[in-house]
Amino acid sequence: MDKKTRQTTKSVQTTSSVWSILWLLASVIGVAAAFWITPDRVAEYLSDDGRLSYRLEQKLALLRWAALLGPGFLFFAGSSHMRKRITVLGGLAWLTAAAMFIQTNYPNNLLAHPKRLARAFLGQDLLLKDYQPVAALKVEERLVRKALVPVINIHTHFERTKDVRTPKEMVQIMDETNVRLSTDLDGGVGERLKERIAEYAGAYPNRFVIFASIGMENRMTSWDYFYQVIDGLSQDKAAGARGIKIWKQLGLMWMDQQNRLIQVDDARLDRLWSKAAEIDLPILIHLGDPSPAFEPLNGRNERYEQYTYFSPEWWFGSPSYPRPAEILAQFERVLERHRKTTFIGAHMLCLAHDLGALGELLDRHPNLLVDLSAMPSELGRQPFTARAFFIKYSNRILFGTDGNPSEEAYGEYFRFMETQDEYFDYPKYKRYNAGRWKIYGLNLPYDVLRQVYYNNAAKLLHMPPLEVESEIAQEPVPAETLPSHP
Numbered sequence: 001m002d003k004k005t006r007q008t009t010k011s012v013q014t015t016s017s018v019w020s021i022l023w024l025l026a027s028v029i030g031v032a033a034a035f036w037i038t039p040d041r042v043a044e045y046l047s048d049d050g051r052l053s054y055r056l057e058q059k060l061a062l063l064r065w066a067a068l069l070g071p072g073f074l075f076f077a078g079s080s081h082m083r084k085r086i087t088v089l090g091g092l093a094w095l096t097a098a099a100m101f102i103q104t105n106y107p108n109n110l111l112a113h114p115k116r117l118a119r120a121f122l123g124q125d126l127l128l129k130d131y132q133p134v135a136a137l138k139v140e141e142r143l144v145r146k147a148l149v150p151v152i153n154i155h156t157h158f159e160r161t162k163d164v165r166t167p168k169e170m171v172q173i174m175d176e177t178n179v180r181l182s183t184d185l186d187g188g189v190g191e192r193l194k195e196r197i198a199e200y201a202g203a204y205p206n207r208f209v210i211f212a213s214i215g216m217e218n219r220m221t222s223w224d225y226f227y228q229v230i231d232g233l234s235q236d237k238a239a240g241a242r243g244i245k246i247w248k249q250l251g252l253m254w255m256d257q258q259n260r261l262i263q264v265d266d267a268r269l270d271r272l273w274s275k276a277a278e279i280d281l282p283i284l285i286h287l288g289d290p291s292p293a294f295e296p297l298n299g300r301n302e303r304y305e306q307y308t309y310f311s312p313e314w315w316f317g318s319p320s321y322p323r324p325a326e327i328l329a330q331f332e333r334v335l336e337r338h339r340k341t342t343f344i345g346a347h348m349l350c351l352a353h354d355l356g357a358l359g360e361l362l363d364r365h366p367n368l369l370v371d372l373s374a375m376p377s378e379l380g381r382q383p384f385t386a387r388a389f390f391i392k393y394s395n396r397i398l399f400g401t402d403g404n405p406s407e408e409a410y411g412e413y414f415r416f417m418e419t420q421d422e423y424f425d426y427p428k429y430k431r432y433n434a435g436r437w438k439i440y441g442l443n444l445p446y447d448v449l450r451q452v453y454y455n456n457a458a459k460l461l462h463m464p465p466l467e468v469e470s471e472i473a474q475e476p477v478p479a480e481t482l483p484s485h486p
């Protein structure tokens with residue numbers, strides 16, 4: 001070997017040593033970081049209550065993977081310059097570390113379950129989303145096409161849903177199903193409200209009612225503007241608005257100009273609640289959401305599928321959102337301060353899963369009513385408790401559906417209210433899957449149906465109650481004698 005070749009060999013060896021050392025260092029640091037930066041550890045430093053926001057948790061997962069995989073990429077880029085023995089040993093060590101990382105952080109991964117891996121490979125493993133069992137149960141089923149007594153639907157959205165219909169189509173459906181009156185909660189205010197009233201209530205004055213709705217989606221523009229809107233509610237009422245809708249953004253995500261969340265009992269909103277009492281318009285308010293929306297999204301969350309696949313935007317489990325109990329406590333203070341204002345808690349005030357608590361609230365606050373829209377899923381899985389609740393609070397519950405219901409959707413609600421059918425799908429099960437269970441009919445007494453379907457809403461809207469003789473030709477039919485459908 002001449003001098004020159006020896007020198008070249010030496011410099012190649014030095015380069016490969018440098019590469020190898022660099023790679024080993026990067027690997028040790030990367031792998032250690034991937035293992036050490038756990039969400040719990042980061043939460044200890046970053047958050048007061050030990051919880052990380054969903055978004056931060058996602059970013060953290062990405063960071064850990066980058067730390068782990070970074071040395072892997074370096075390895076492939078530099079392996080041709082490295083010493084063979086280090087290449088083989090280092091590569092093996094890194095693969096082991098990666099496997100351990102997956103194993104500790106993703107215990108459900110298929111590598112950890114060779115049998116499951118084999119079954120998945122052969123297409124024999126069943127995913128949760130594909131598990132759609134058909135009940136073997138054979139019991140009588142009843143179809144209810146028309147409600148037993150006339151209905152006022154206090155909670156619908158004429159245009160904000162996928163089911164947009166013309167006023168004429170809606171009236172046809174209402175005639176078929178015995179629905180007298182439908183309320184649109186998306187009226188807006190001012191000119192927009194006037195147009196909407198003309199379009200619907202103008203064409204069918206006795207069939208449609210429009211509520212004013214106050215935009216609270218994003219950050220508020222200014223309190224001055226907000227007060228202008230509130231003062232304008234007098235004109236809105238004169239134009240035909242029959243109530244006011246407040247969306248769930250209040251208390252959950254509506255910010256003031258300084259980017260602070262506006263609390264439900266913020267004193268600056270008192271003017272709104274007082275105004276409603278002064279001009280005698282009820283306020284239909286959606287507060288919070290069902291409790292699983294605020295819980296971690298894991299295998300213990302009974303609405304896991306809904307918030308994962310169907311409506312992820314309805315999950316508020318990250319700590320940047322307030323807890324539902326806080327929102328409710330704020331609302332109670334409003335109820336106390338504004339006893340002359342009538343409030344309708346949308347969706348059973350999102351407390352259908354805890355009717356004991358809702359009953360206590362109704363006992364404490366005579367100015368509170370609730371609507372049952374979208375809640376057969378919760379109510380129908382506790383038919384004994386719910387039936388007793390409806391009988392006890394028959395003057396405090398209003399009928400509503402949410403959305404813009406078809407004949408079929410109305411039939412599902414009436415079946416839930418009127419029959420004692422067992423173990424059937426709740427309305428919109430397929431669209432939202434609010435939880436994997438079936439419901440039971442409440443078989444509500446005739447007098448309760450009259451109140452909930454019609455009279456309670458009629459009173460709020462200053463309409464006469466149902467007259468027993470003329471309006472109801474039909475006597476209540478015991479559920480057992482109703483014709484069953486094949």
Ligand SMILES: [Zn+2]
Nearest residue numbers: 155157402403
């Ligand atoms: Zn709604």
